[in-house]
Amino acid sequence: MSFINLTTQNFEKYVLHNDQIVVVEFYAEWSGVSHILLPALRGIKSKFRKQVMFGRLDIDKENDIAEKYGVFELPTILIFRDSHVIDSLHGIFAHSLIEDKLNRLINADEL
Numbered sequence: 001m002s003f004i005n006l007t008t009q010n011f012e013k014y015v016l017h018n019d020q021i022v023v024v025e026f027y028a029e030w031s032g033v034s035h036i037l038l039p040a041l042r043g044i045k046s047k048f049r050k051q052v053m054f055g056r057l058d059i060d061k062e063n064d065i066a067e068k069y070g071v072f073e074l075p076t077i078l079i080f081r082d083s084h085v086i087d088s089l090h091g092i093f094a095h096s097l098i099e100d101k102l103n104r105l106i107n108a109d110e111l
Contacts, residue, residue: 023045037075
């Protein structure tokens, strides 16, 4: 179960023109914290795979997108819906925060 590798060529398709909630991790290969976060994200992805799409964007390869969204701290998680950032997490944070945010967003949709 892999993440979508987001690039300049596919970001618009997968993130901005998507009806689902989309979680994007901005990371870099050299970022130790990004590597630490990845197993937790895999677990969260498996729990929400039917309601949420997950992608990763390497800021060293796709710096223009990172700059556009003001990503200067790693890891950064941006949560998109309807082409807009609706929530974010930056730096070191409890992994449960991502699950809590997604649960609230999904439950709000069901009301």
